[in-house]
Amino acid sequence: MSTVSGATVFAERALLPGGWAENVAVTIGADGRILAVDRDTAATGQTVGILLPAPGNLHSHAFQRAMAGMSERRGSEPRDSFWTWRQIMFRFLDALRPEDVEAIAAFVQMEMLEAGYAAVGEFHYLHHQPGGAPYNNLAELSERIIGAAADTGIGLTHLPVHYQYGGCDRRPLAQGQIRFGNDTERFQKLHELAGQALKALPEDAVIGVAPHSLRAVDHDGLQSAVALAGANPLHMHLAEQIPEVEEVQAAWGQRPVEWLLAHHEVRDNWCLIHCTQMSPAETEGLARTGAVAGLCPITESSLGDGIFDGVNYLGAGGRFGVGSDSNIRIALSEELRTLEYSQRLRDTCRASVATKEHSTGRVLFDGAVAGGAQALGRKSGAIEEGRYADLLALDCTAIDLEGREGDEILDAWIFAGDDRMVTEVWSAGRHVVSGGNHVKGEAIRAKYRATMASLRNRL
Structure with missing residues (x-):
């Protein structure tokens, strides 16, 4: 190819x-x-x-493609939510073997390419064996993602995920999370090995880093990830769910976006994923940083995350891109359509992001192309x-x-x-x-x- x-x-x-x-x-x-x-x-x-x-898909968890259609029954809780869905995901991934991960990744990358995406940011947190023991090759599963990209020809920005704890109280990882976890020293080694493996791909491949979230890393872990990224892409889940916002606020003293903007120099190599639970001040503050808001409207709809404030964010000059996240459905045009329709439903309006110069579709497409390239550290766009x-x-x-x-x-x-x-x-x-x-x-x-x-x- x-x-x-x-x-x-x-x-x-x-x-x-x-x-x-x-x-x-x-x-x-x-x-x-x-x-x-x-x-x-x-x-x-x-x-x-x-x-x-062609835009880049800035946020994917490849293995979750194989779960599509498996989580639409009511669970044991009185009200189903992101958190009950997550328990299904944890049980599912215990069955995954390295060869499964590669086959699933190749399939979903193929679907992305057929949908019009030219590249993907793989937010890769499945690192170890069932039970949590590392593979003999610490970067075994990263190499499986890279192998899939070699087969499909997709442009890959590989984002190994640093995941330390089960919550802001630094509780140990639960059984479902144990395949994700590393201390800072081991994660740095894993990242190094993944970067070496990525050299097998064409020169447009990029290595980045992804501290999972403010729930999953401590202050030192986040700082270490920032240093490890340097000028390369740094991606992180942020302010996706109301319980997450409440947990971070209780433990860190501020809301997630508020805390991050106050304690880190968020720059244009950062991509903050979801941000569906922001205050107006946080929305404007994030827009001013030049970072990319990584939006996944189909997954955010599926998981009941909430609605990103796209109108005010774009009005403040914010940059965005789109990703397929859980990969329940790979559909570039539908991601953009769902983003716009969510604004219309919330605000009871039409053509919410259109400008005097450009139509809704043009604004959405231009934003996704430019923001995707920026977030993936990719010289395209x-x-x-x-x-x-x-x-x-x-x-x-x-x-x-x-x-x-x-x-x-x-x-x-x-x-x-x-x-x-x-x-x-x-x-x-x-x-x-x-x-x-x-x-x-x-x-x-x-x-x-x-x-x-x-x-x-x-x-």
């Missing part, structure tokens, strides 16, 4: 940094970067109807010379796209269509989706089917 030097993609219409353009030829170099973007030129190379920069060729093509013959021009193309895709409109995807110049299907789709699906059959027998 190598990049062909000098390969050219010709688009009848393309969304460039300066806006929509016609008859655009994009030339891709052997390193996966865009060598040239020529407008108003003759057709050459592979021709597509509509060419867009636009069809522009020097950037990685992360590209997606839409089927211009789709009924809902016929006759559409300019931003209406994005509005029709996001609000009237779905990801079946995605026909071609390139990740750093690697042509990974053709005709709507991943180039290795048949083999990846067969392996996933076999893995799921085996898993069902073990659950």
Whole structure:
């Protein structure tokens, strides 16, 4: 799945940094970067109807894809919630073996590519064997994620997760969490080994770090993770659930976002995931940092997390991207649609994030592309010379796209269509989706089917 030097993609219409353009030829170099973007030129190379920069999926827990459809029954508690769902997740992951993790990751990465994502930030916290003992190779499961990326061709930002405690009171990890845990010294070694393994991938792969949450790390653990990240991506769950906010406030003396902004220099390499439970002051404060809010609207809806205050956050200049998180459904257009519809339901309005210059779909898409690239530490985010060729093509013959021009193309895709409109995807110049299907789709699906059959027998 190598990049062909000098390969050219010709688009009848393309969304460039300066806006929509016609008859655009994009030339891709052997390193996966865009060598040239020529407008108003003759057709050459592979021709597509509509060419867009492909966003990155900034937040994924790959193994949870295999749980999709398993958590829709009422549990033993009077009211089902994120916390009861989490107990199902803990029981499920006890059955996972390294080969399962790789097969599941490859399948979900394939689905992401077919949905239009060119890259993924894998928030990887499954590190050890059932029972908590490390594998002989401390980075065994990180290498499985990396192996899946080598197979699928997705751009990978690997984010090993530091997870120390079961809560703010520093209680030991429960049985379901014990495969996640490390002290700071062992985590640093795991991170080092994962970074070495990542060198087997093309040069667009990135290593980051992810202190799991203010519930799961102490002050020193968080500081260590910040130092370990340096200028590379740092991702963390933050202010997802009301009980989480209450626990942090009781233990740390402030609400999660409030505490973080007061005690750390949150910068543009940070990505704070969810943030669905913020006060207005926290919303504006986070927007001013230049960090990315990592939003996962489908998962946040599934788990009842709450509604991110997108209107005021964007109004304050905040940056955002989207991720598939629990991977219950991989659907790029639906993530953006759900984000907008949540604002409309809360505020009883329409076109909530649209501006005088751009439509709702354009604002959402531009934000997800730019924010995803920033959060993943990935030199992409636009069809522009020097950037990685992360590209997606839409089927211009789709009924809902016929006759559409300019931003209406994005509005029709996001609000009237779905990801079946995605026909071609390139990740750093690697042509990974053709005709709507991943180039290795048949083999990846067969392996996933076999893995799921085996898993069902073990659950």
